[in-house]
Amino acid sequence: MRTSEKIIEGLLWLSAAITILVTAGIIWVLLSETVAFFSEVSIMSFLTDTEWTPLFAVKRFGILPLVAGTFLTTAIAIAVALPIGLTIAIYLNEYANASFRAVVKPLLEILATIPTVVYGFFALTVVTPFLQQIIPGLAGFNALSAGMVMGIMIIPMISSLSEDAISAVPKSLREAAYGMGSTRLQTAFGVMVPAASSGILVSIILAISRAVGETMLVAIAAGQQPRLTLNPLVPIETMTTYIVQVSLGDVPHGSLEYRTIFAVGITLFVFTFALNNISFWIKKKYQEKYD
Amino acid sequence: MTNSDRNRLKDKAFQVFGVFCTFIGLAVLAIFLIDILIDGLGRINWEFLNNLPSRRAHRAGIYTAWIGTLWILLLTTVIAFPLGISAGIYLEEYAKKSRMATILEINIANLAGVPSIIYGLLGLEIFVRLMALGGSLLAGALTLSLLILPIVIVTTREAIKAVPRSIREGSFALGASKWQTVWHQVLPASFGGILTGVILAMSRAVGEAAPLIVIGALAYVPFAPASPMDEFTVLPIQIFNWISRPQAAFATNAAAAIIVLLLITFILNGIAVYLRHKWQKRIKW
Amino acid sequence: MKNKKNKLEAIGLNAYYGDFLALKNISVAMEENQVTAFIGPSGCGKSTFLRTLNRMNDYIDGFRVEGEILLDEQDIYRKEVRVDELRKQVGMVFQKPNPFPKTIYENVVYGLKIQGIKDKELLMETAENTLRQTTLWEEVKDKLHKSALALSGGQQQRLCIARALAISPSVLLMDEPTSALDPISTAKIEELIYELKKNYTIVIVTHNMQQAGRISDHTAFFYMGELVEFAKTKTLFTSPKDTRTQNYITGRFG
Amino acid sequence: MKNKKNKLEAIGLNAYYGDFLALKNISVAMEENQVTAFIGPSGCGKSTFLRTLNRMNDYIDGFRVEGEILLDEQDIYRKEVRVDELRKQVGMVFQKPNPFPKTIYENVVYGLKIQGIKDKELLMETAENTLRQTTLWEEVKDKLHKSALALSGGQQQRLCIARALAISPSVLLMDEPTSALDPISTAKIEELIYELKKNYTIVIVTHNMQQAGRISDHTAFFYMGELVEFAKTKTLFTSPKDTRTQNYITGRFG
Amino acid sequence: GPQYSEDADFSLTGSISIDGSSTVYPITEAVAEEYRYHAPNVRTSIGVSGSGGGFKKFSRGEIDIANASRSIKEAEANDARANGITYLQLSVAYDGLTVVVHPGNDWVKEMTAAELKKIWEPEAQGKITRWNQIRPEWPDKELHLYGAGVESGTYDYFTEAIVGKSHSSRGDYTASEDDNVLVQGVSTDPYALGFFGFAYYEENKAKLKPVPINDEDDSNGAGAILPTIETVKDGTYAPLSRPLFIYINSVAARKQHVVDFLQFYFEQVPVLSQEVGYIPMPPENYREEQEKLAAFIAASASR
Ligand SMILES: Nc1ncnc2c1ncn2[C@@H]1O[C@H](COP(=O)(O)OP(=O)(O)OP(=O)(O)O)[C@@H](O)[C@H]1O
Numbered sequence A: 001m002r003t004s005e006k007i008i009e010g011l012l013w014l015s016a017a018i019t020i021l022v023t024a025g026i027i028w029v030l031l032s033e034t035v036a037f038f039s040e041v042s043i044m045s046f047l048t049d050t051e052w053t054p055l056f057a058v059k060r061f062g063i064l065p066l067v068a069g070t071f072l073t074t075a076i077a078i079a080v081a082l083p084i085g086l087t088i089a090i091y092l093n094e095y096a097n098a099s100f101r102a103v104v105k106p107l108l109e110i111l112a113t114i115p116t117v118v119y120g121f122f123a124l125t126v127v128t129p130f131l132q133q134i135i136p137g138l139a140g141f142n143a144l145s146a147g148m149v150m151g152i153m154i155i156p157m158i159s160s161l162s163e164d165a166i167s168a169v170p171k172s173l174r175e176a177a178y179g180m181g182s183t184r185l186q187t188a189f190g191v192m193v194p195a196a197s198s199g200i201l202v203s204i205i206l207a208i209s210r211a212v213g214e215t216m217l218v219a220i221a222a223g224q225q226p227r228l229t230l231n232p233l234v235p236i237e238t239m240t241t242y243i244v245q246v247s248l249g250d251v252p253h254g255s256l257e258y259r260t261i262f263a264v265g266i267t268l269f270v271f272t273f274a275l276n277n278i279s280f281w282i283k284k285k286y287q288e289k290y291d
Numbered sequence B: 001m002t003n004s005d006r007n008r009l010k011d012k013a014f015q016v017f018g019v020f021c022t023f024i025g026l027a028v029l030a031i032f033l034i035d036i037l038i039d040g041l042g043r044i045n046w047e048f049l050n051n052l053p054s055r056r057a058h059r060a061g062i063y064t065a066w067i068g069t070l071w072i073l074l075l076t077t078v079i080a081f082p083l084g085i086s087a088g089i090y091l092e093e094y095a096k097k098s099r100m101a102t103i104l105e106i107n108i109a110n111l112a113g114v115p116s117i118i119y120g121l122l123g124l125e126i127f128v129r130l131m132a133l134g135g136s137l138l139a140g141a142l143t144l145s146l147l148i149l150p151i152v153i154v155t156t157r158e159a160i161k162a163v164p165r166s167i168r169e170g171s172f173a174l175g176a177s178k179w180q181t182v183w184h185q186v187l188p189a190s191f192g193g194i195l196t197g198v199i200l201a202m203s204r205a206v207g208e209a210a211p212l213i214v215i216g217a218l219a220y221v222p223f224a225p226a227s228p229m230d231e232f233t234v235l236p237i238q239i240f241n242w243i244s245r246p247q248a249a250f251a252t253n254a255a256a257a258i259i260v261l262l263l264i265t266f267i268l269n270g271i272a273v274y275l276r277h278k279w280q281k282r283i284k285w
Numbered sequence C, D: 001m002k003n004k005k006n007k008l009e010a011i012g013l014n015a016y017y018g019d020f021l022a023l024k025n026i027s028v029a030m031e032e033n034q035v036t037a038f039i040g041p042s043g044c045g046k047s048t049f050l051r052t053l054n055r056m057n058d059y060i061d062g063f064r065v066e067g068e069i070l071l072d073e074q075d076i077y078r079k080e081v082r083v084d085e086l087r088k089q090v091g092m093v094f095q096k097p098n099p100f101p102k103t104i105y106e107n108v109v110y111g112l113k114i115q116g117i118k119d120k121e122l123l124m125e126t127a128e129n130t131l132r133q134t135t136l137w138e139e140v141k142d143k144l145h146k147s148a149l150a151l152s153g154g155q156q157q158r159l160c161i162a163r164a165l166a167i168s169p170s171v172l173l174m175d176e177p178t179s180a181l182d183p184i185s186t187a188k189i190e191e192l193i194y195e196l197k198k199n200y201t202i203v204i205v206t207h208n209m210q211q212a213g214r215i216s217d218h219t220a221f222f223y224m225g226e227l228v229e230f231a232k233t234k235t236l237f238t239s240p241k242d243t244r245t246q247n248y249i250t251g252r253f254g
Numbered sequence E: 001g002p003q004y005s006e007d008a009d010f011s012l013t014g015s016i017s018i019d020g021s022s023t024v025y026p027i028t029e030a031v032a033e034e035y036r037y038h039a040p041n042v043r044t045s046i047g048v049s050g051s052g053g054g055f056k057k058f059s060r061g062e063i064d065i066a067n068a069s070r071s072i073k074e075a076e077a078n079d080a081r082a083n084g085i086t087y088l089q090l091s092v093a094y095d096g097l098t099v100v101v102h103p104g105n106d107w108v109k110e111m112t113a114a115e116l117k118k119i120w121e122p123e124a125q126g127k128i129t130r131w132n133q134i135r136p137e138w139p140d141k142e143l144h145l146y147g148a149g150v151e152s153g154t155y156d157y158f159t160e161a162i163v164g165k166s167h168s169s170r171g172d173y174t175a176s177e178d179d180n181v182l183v184q185g186v187s188t189d190p191y192a193l194g195f196f197g198f199a200y201y202e203e204n205k206a207k208l209k210p211v212p213i214n215d216e217d218d219s220n221g222a223g224a225i226l227p228t229i230e231t232v233k234d235g236t237y238a239p240l241s242r243p244l245f246i247y248i249n250s251v252a253a254r255k256q257h258v259v260d261f262l263q264f265y266f267e268q269v270p271v272l273s274q275e276v277g278y279i280p281m282p283p284e285n286y287r288e289e290q291e292k293l294a295a296f297i298a299a300s301a302s303r
C-alpha cells in the first residue's frame, strides 16, 4: 500500500517533470542554432537595431520590429477578448439560466475549434474591408483586424475557463452577497470574480499565450512586413509569422537566414517567460491579500 | 436618482452588455458556420469522404486526411491526457509550495506560449530524428501532445483547486490515503472542469498544421494509415494546401474539408460537453 | 399587550424542490419588533421556509413557491419586487458561516460599500460598532485587514452576523446563528437579539429549545414540511395543543 | 474505579499556524473507553487540538507542532507513522458537515471501499447499521442512491457521523458534531456516544456545557490556546480550581 | 471510378517519398495521382515542407525526390556530398510571374524591366512612393506594392531577374507567401502594383489587370509582352518566367519503381503541369531532361 502510494507519487512527479524536459528540449533545439547565429550577429545589434531584414541582400538583425508586431496583435486581441470573454463568463454564470448556459458555453467553444487559417481569411476579406469604410487609410494588411479577429478566436478560452472558475466558488458566498442586498452585478464583481481570481487569471494567461503563439491568422491578415511601430493600421510582422514562413519556406536550412528563426524563437521564449513571471508575481501578491 | 436605482441601472446595463457580448460571439460563429456551409456543404458527399487526393478539385477527396486526423486525435488524447492530468494532480495535490513547484508552474505557463511551430522543430529533432520515428503518426501525436500538455495541466489544476478542502479532509479522516482521496474524491469532483480543458486542448490539437508539416506530415498520401508508425496527413494540412491553390474549386473543397473537420471536433466535443454537463449537475456545493 | 402589526406574513405557502413538496400550505404571521422562532426536527423545512422570506431560494434550480409572502402587506413574490432591495430590508445570517474571502473589515462594510457609501470614517465606525455588538471587536481589532478565512468557525459566524447588521435591515433572518458559537458568545448574541428587537423584526431558526424559550416571543413548530403549531412561545412550551409538539419539546419524540 | 489505560496522550504540545502559537504547552491524557470533552470560548484552540490528534492539520500550510502525541503509547508524529492508518484508528467528524458529492450510500461505505472491501452485502449491512445508529435510516432509506448534497444540514451531519462509524475506528474525534442537529437527533447521538464508549475512546468538542456534562467522563477547559483545567467532568463542573473555568461554566465570563 | 488503368503494372512495388516546395507540389501530385493508376502497388507520398526543408531532408538521404522552386544552394549541395549523396536536377515546368494592377487602373499600359527595377531595387525604399515618380504622366497617387514573401523562391527569382541580385529589393511592400492573399490585396486596392504566379492571375482574370513587360531586348520578342502560355513557353515573356525543379537521389534512382515513376513523370508532365496551372516547357527541353535522366539512371545503376 505504502509503496504503491510512493510509486504513484513518483509517476505523477514524472509527469510534471516531463514539462521541464520539454522546456529543456526546446531550449536545446533553439540554442544549438542560436549560438551559431550569435557568433555571426552581435547580441547588441540584435536587441537594439530597429530593422529586421535578414532575408534581404542588406541584412539587419534588429528583433524589435517583430517584438512590436507580436505585442501589437496580442494587445489588440486581449483588448477584445478580455472584456467580452469575462462579460460572457459573468453573464452566463450570474444572469443566464442554466439551460441557456448549457447551450451557449459549448457553442462558443466552437470558436476555438475553427482552423485559424479560416479566421485569417475572414479578417482579410470581411473585417478589413469593413473597417476600411470606417477608418480611411487602413492598409489591406494590418494589425487591427488580425488582432480583433484573434480576439474573437480566444474569447472561449476566457469565457469558458473563467465561467468554470466562477461557478466553482462555493454557493454560500453568492448567497451571502445576495443576502446583503447585492445586485447581481455587485455579487459578480464584488465577490465572485475576486474569489475566482486565480482561475480567471489563468484563463487570461492562457489566452495571452495563445495570442502570442498564434501564427496562421496573423500571417494571412496582418502582413509580413517587420516594422517598428505601434500603429495598428499598417502591415506588421509577428515573431511567429516570421518563424513559420521561414521554416516552411524555400530558405536553405543551416544558413544564417534560417538560423534567425531560432534566435527569434529564443526571444519569444524569453519574452513569454518574463511575461509569465510577472503575471505569476501579480497573482501571488493578489492572492496573499485574501487567503 | 438614488444609489440603489443607479446600482439597478448598472445591473441592467451589464445584463444588456452581457447579452450583447454573448450575441457577438454567437453571431461571429454563425457567420463563420453559415459562410463555410454555403461554400462547402454542397461539396460533401460520399465520394468526397472516400476519395484520395487529386489534382482535379471535383475528384479530390479527404479519405486519408480524415482518417489521419482521427488517428492523431486518438493518439494525442491517449498520450497527453493521462500525462497532463497526472502532472496537474502532482502540482496541485502533492507538490509542496517549494521553489521547484514555482519553477514548474512558471515553466508550464511558459510552454503554453511557445508557438506551435517551435514544437514542430522540437518534434523534428527529438521524435523524428533522435528517436527515429520518422514522419509517423506517433511522431506527430507526440509533438501535438507536448503542444497541448500545458493546457491540460493548467485546466486540470484549476478544476482540482475548486474542490473544497472539507471534502479532502472528510476523505482523509476516513483513512483514505492521498492517492485514494485524489482518485475517489478530488478527480470525480473536478472532472467537469477537467473536461473543459480537454475540449479546449482537443480543439487546439485538431486545427494544427504547421508543426505537423515541419515534422514531415505529408500533403499527398494515397493510403490510409493503419498503424501508429505509418505516414499520414491530416485535414488542416489538406485545407491549407487547397486554400493556397489558385483554382476556386479547391477553395470549395477546403470549405467542405473544414466542415468535416468541425464535424469531427463537434462530435468529440459533444461527448466531452455532455459528460461535463452531466458531471457538473451532480456536483453542487 | 395590544396586537402588533404583522411585519411578515405567509399565506398558504407551498414550496417545491422540483417535485418534492418541502413546505405544505404554511400560513403564519410574524409581528413587528418581535422575535419569532422556528423549531422542528432536522429536515422539516425550517431553513427552506426562512429562505423563502427573502427569496434566497430563487437561485436554486427547480425551486418554486405557491401562495404569498407579505412584507409590510406587499407580496414579495410580485414581479416588480427588486430582490436586492428586498434583501436590504430582510437581512440574513446563514447556518454555515460564509465570510467572503476578503479581509475582516471588508466583510463588515461590504453591504455599505455596495450601497455606494465611501466615507471611510463612517465605514470604520459601523465596522467597529457591529463588531462590538457581536462581541468580536476585541478579538479582531488588530487584524481587521487580515483575511476573514483565518478566523475560527465561531468567529466567522459572529462576523457574518456583524456583516448583516451593518446594513441595518428591518427584518433579520437567522438560520441557527449560534449553532457554531460557544455559550459566552451565544449569550451575547441572544442579548443582542433582545436589543435588536426594539428596532427589528427577527426570525430565527434554532435547534436549541432553551434558546427559543429564552429569546422568542412566538414560536412555530414545523414537522415534515407542515406548520404544526404556532403560538406565543410561553404558551407553546407550557401547553402545546398538538401532541407532536408536545412530544418534540419534551424530547419524547420519534 | 480503577485507572484506565491512556489511549491518547499529549505531552508538552505546542502548535503553530505560521508564527501564531495556537496551542501552548498542552499536556493531557485521554483514557480508553472514556469520553473526553473539550470546552472553551470560541477561538481558544479546541478544534486545532482535536485536529492534531489525527494529524488532520498536516495539510495546512505553515502548521507545525512541537511535543508529542501518543496513541497507545506511540508518538503519532513519528516519521514512520502512516497517517492513513492512523486515521483508520482515529476517526473524525467535523464542525461543518462535509458529505462527499456522491450518493448517500457511497458516502457511508466510502471508508470501507477504500480499504478494498467489495462485498456488496457487507457494505449494505454496514450502511444500514450505521445509518440506523445515527437515526438517519428512516429518513433516507428510500433515497440511498440520491446525492447526499440534497440533504438538510442536520441530515448531512448525521451522515458524516455514520460515515465515520462505518470504519469502526478505536478513537472517535468529534468537533461539535451536534451543533447542527435538532434536540431529538442530538439526544440520539448522545445516546450513541454513550453506547460507543464501550468500545471506543471518544473526544468531543462542544459548546454545549449541558452536553459536556451529560456525556463526558473528563472535561478539558481551554482558554486562549492554554489548557486551563482538566479533570473529571463532575469535578470540573462542581468545583473548578481555576477562576477562569469557574467564570466560564457559570457563564460569568468575558 | 477504377483504381487502376488497364495496362497497370502490378509487379512494381515499393514506396517513393517526396518532399519540398509547395509551389512544385501540385505538379508532382498530379503525376503521382496518375501514376497510382499505372502502378497501384507503389506507395508515393509527397510533403510540403518548403524547398529549404525539402533539401535538408534530401541531403540527409531521408527522401528520394525533392521538389524545388529554386536551385540547390552551395551549402545544401555540400551537405548532400558530405552524406555521400549524388543527385540530379531536372526542370519540370515554368512558373510565369505576372505583374498586375487593379482593374480600374487606366494609366498603366505596359512597363519596362528597367522601370520595375527602379521600383523594386533597395534604393527605392521610401523614395519611389508615388506613381508619377515612375512616369511623370502617371497620376500623383501613392504606389502600393504587393509581392511574394522574402523567404519564398518566387521572391528569390523575382529579385534575381529584375534587380539583378537575388534577395536584393526594397522592404516596404506588402508581402505574403500565399498568392491568393496577394490577389485579394491587389484586387481591392486601386493604387496597387504586384506580382505573383501566373496561375493565380489566370484564375482571377476578372479582378486583375496584367501588365505587359518590355525587357527592351528584341531578340526574344519585340515590345511589351503579356504573359500567356505561349509567350512563357517560347521564352518571349522574359525575364519573368522561372523554371521549377525536381531533384533525384542516385540511391533512389537504382530502384526499379523510382525509375519507372520518373520516366512516367516526364511522359506526363507536359500535359499535367498545364492542367494544374503551370506552363510546360518546349518539347525539346523535355527531351533534354529525359536524356539527362536516362544517363543518370544508368550511371546510378552501374555504381
Ligand atoms: N488555518 C488557520 N490559519 C491561521 N490561524 C488559524 C487557522 N485556523 C485557526 N486559526 C486560529 O487559531 C486559533 C484557534 O482556532 P480554532 O479553530 O482551534 O478555535 P476553536 O476553539 O475551535 O473555536 P470555535 O469554537 O469557534 O470553533 C484562533 O485564533 C484562530 O483564529
Ligand SMILES: Nc1ncnc2c1ncn2[C@@H]1O[C@H](COP(=O)(O)OP(=O)(O)OP(=O)(O)O)[C@@H](O)[C@H]1O
Pocket (backbone or CB within 6 Å): C017, C020, C022, C040, C041, C042, C043, C044, C045, C046, C047, C048, C049, C060, C095, D150, D151, D152, D153, D154, D155, D180, D181, D182
Ligand atoms: N436544494 C435542495 N434540493 C432538494 N431538496 C432539498 C434541498 N434543500 C433541502 N432539501 C430537502 O428539503 C427538506 C427541508 O430541508 P431544510 O434544509 O429546509 O431542513 P431544515 O429544517 O432546515 O433542517 P436542518 O435543521 O437539518 O437544517 C429536507 O427533506 C431536505 O432534504
Ligand SMILES: [Mg+2]
Pocket (backbone or CB within 6 Å): C046, C047, C048, C095, C175, D152, D153, D154
Ligand atoms: Mg436548516
Ligand SMILES: [Mg+2]
Pocket (backbone or CB within 6 Å): C152, C153, C154, D046, D047, D048, D095, D175
Ligand atoms: Mg472549532
